[in-house]
Amino acid sequence: xxxxxxxxxxxxxxxxxxxxxxxxxxxxxxxxxxxxxxxxxxxxxxxxxxxxxxxxxxxxxxxxxxxxxxxxxxxxxxxxxxxxxxxxxxxxxxxxxxxxxxxxxxxxxxxxxxxxxxxxxxxxxxxxxxxxxxxxxxxxxxxxxxxxxxxxxxxxxxxxxxxxxxxxxxxxxxxxxxxxxxxxxxxxxxxxxxxxxxxxxxxxxxxxxxxxxxxxxxxxxxxxxxxxxxxxxxxxxxxxxxxxxxxxxxxxxxxxxxxxxxxxxxxxxxxxxxxxxxxxxxxxxxxxxxxxxxxxxxxxxxxxxxxxxxxxxxxxxxxxxxxxxxxxxxxxxxxxxxxxxxxxxxxxxxxxxxxxxxx
Numbered sequence: 001x002x003x004x005x006x007x008x009x010x011x012x013x014x015x016x017x018x019x020x021x022x023x024x025x026x027x028x029x030x031x032x033x034x035x036x037x038x039x040x041x042x043x044x045x046x047x048x049x050x051x052x053x054x055x056x057x058x059x060x061x062x063x064x065x066x067x068x069x070x071x072x073x074x075x076x077x078x079x080x081x082x083x084x085x086x087x088x089x090x091x092x093x094x095x096x097x098x099x100x101x102x103x104x105x106x107x108x109x110x111x112x113x114x115x116x117x118x119x120x121x122x123x124x125x126x127x128x129x130x131x132x133x134x135x136x137x138x139x140x141x142x143x144x145x146x147x148x149x150x151x152x153x154x155x156x157x158x159x160x161x162x163x164x165x166x167x168x169x170x171x172x173x174x175x176x177x178x179x180x181x182x183x184x185x186x187x188x189x190x191x192x193x194x195x196x197x198x199x200x201x202x203x204x205x206x207x208x209x210x211x212x213x214x215x216x217x218x219x220x221x222x223x224x225x226x227x228x229x230x231x232x233x234x235x236x237x238x239x240x241x242x243x244x245x246x247x248x249x250x251x252x253x254x255x256x257x258x259x260x261x262x263x264x265x266x267x268x269x270x271x272x273x274x275x276x277x278x279x280x281x282x283x284x285x286x287x288x289x290x291x292x293x294x295x296x297x298x299x300x301x302x303x304x305x306x307x308x309x310x311x312x313x314x315x316x317x318x319x320x321x322x323x324x325x326x327x328x329x330x331x332x333x334x335x336x337x338x339x340x341x342x343x344x345x346x347x348x349x350x351x352x353x354x355x356x357x358x359x
Contacts, residue, residue: 074301074303074321074323074324074325074326074337074339075301075321075324075326075328075335075337077337078324078326078337078338078339079336079337079338079339080339080340081338081339081340081344082102082106082108082327082338082341082344083106084104084105084106085102085103085104085105085106085311085329086311086315086316086329086331086336087104087311087312087313087315087316087355088104088311088312088313089104089123089311089312089355089356089357090102090103090104090123090139090355090356091309091318091352091354091355091356092117092118092119092126092139092352092353092354092355092356093345093350093351093352093353094114094115094116094117094128094350094351094353095345095346095348095349095350095351096346096347096348096350097110097342097345097346097347097348097350098110098111098112098113098114098346099111099112099113099114099116099117099126099128099137099353100345100346100350101126101139101140102345108344108345109139109140109142110142110346111126111128111137111139111142112128112137112142112144113130114128114129114130114135114137115129115130115131116128116129116130116154116156116351116353117129117137117353118156118157118158118353118354119139119158119353119354119356119357120158120165120180121158121159121160121161121162121165121199121201121202121357121358122162122357122358123139123356123357123358124162125137125138125139125145125158125180126138126139127156127157127158127167127169128156129153129154129156129169130153131152131153132149132150132151132152132153133147133148133149133150133153134147134148134149134150134153134156134167134169134178135147135148136167136180136182145182146181146182147182148178148182148185150169150171150176150185151171151172152170152171152172153169153170153171154169154170154194155169155170155194155195155196155197156168156169156170157169157196157197157198157199158180158199159199159200159201159203159204159206160180160199160202160203160204161202164180164204165179165180166178166179166180166199166204166206166219167179167180168188168197168199168206168208168219170192170194170197173190173191173192173194174187174189174190174191174192175187175188175189175192175197175208176188177206177219188206188208188217188219188222189208189210189215189217191210192208192209192210193208193209193210193211193233195208195209195233195234195235195236196235196236197209197236198236198237198238198245199238200216200238200242200245201238201240201241201242202242203242204218204219204220205217205218205219205225206219207236207238207245208236209230209233209236209247211231211232212229212230212231213227213228213229213230213231214227214228214230214233214236214245214247215227215228216228216245228245228247228254228256230247230249230254231249232249232250233247233248233249234248234249234250234268235247235248235268235270235271236248237271237272237273238273239257239273239277239279240273240274240275240276240277241277243257243258244256244257244273244277245257246271246273246279248268248270248271250266251264251266252264252265252266252268253265253268253271253279253281253290255279263281263290263295265281265283265288265295267283267284268281268282268283269282269283269284269305269306269308270282270307270308271308272308272309272310272317273310274310274314274317275310275312275313275314276314278290278291278310278314280298280308280310280317281295282305282307282308282319283305284304284305285300285301285302285303285304285305286299286300286301286305287299287300287305287308287317287319287330289317298317298330299317299319299328299330299335301321301328303321303323303324304321304322304323305319305320305321305328306319306320306321306322306351306352307319307320307351307352308352309352309354309355310355311355312355312356312357312358315331315332316329316330316331317329317330318330318352318355319352320341320349320350320351320352321337322349324339325339325340325341325342325343325349326338326339326341327341327352
């Protein structure tokens, strides 16, 4: 058992913890900014201070300070480990510890040393990639069904019907499409933006972004279905019924359907449609859901959030709080949080690749 786990078992003196945190906070308030050039001995002194702080953090009182910092930016009542998910279906996550599948009962399976991954339309397979390799992986056993070597693979997305699927991915600046069985790889567009393409559900129509447009193309007939004049698209997402396409830009979110609507909200980091058609937005420190009466805030925290996904039953949204090493689940009437995610998933807080569709 390593030192960290042994220290985590030491009971924390809450009063000592609060006193330590108060000392740190007061020292920070009384600091005097130094504007002169940093000299060598000051650098050495700073390095010595860092070493002392690390040593203090490894002691029980120092561990209390670390916990206090975590609570100041995270959720204090977070569970100490991921015992189970609050909804059915599996979570797909990727990070420094590789790609993992987290089951509803809390069990975890590592799929491999992949950079990122995405679900197939019905959760039967996973498309994963790292460096110059794209692969189709069995999420239950981690077996690689096929792989494809292409330069600088990124932003792969799997779409289509249950019996006839396609995978779109970026290879450098170009957009390519390959069949779900790994055959027929071809280029769709020579130069596109570094934005994940989005498949219209149950169809072979793909939305992708360029610098000044969003293009909808039928990849089988290579026919442009529609061109949307939107500059600077950052994220694309289809509604489950395929009738609306959300496009995130620096000015907010444009939703294209029978008519175009605009959600004026700067700083949107991600969007996700729920299985019931609800549109969720991830801000820098909040999660919002768009409804008939405007935007409703379902979660607000004092630190930066990353990633967003709906549960298959539309009851929960999950996001990550990397600064506190937590996952946060926001339900209709309560919020749940889980700490020590990095420890459980390979030593690094992973990105949320998605909740299993159709579970």
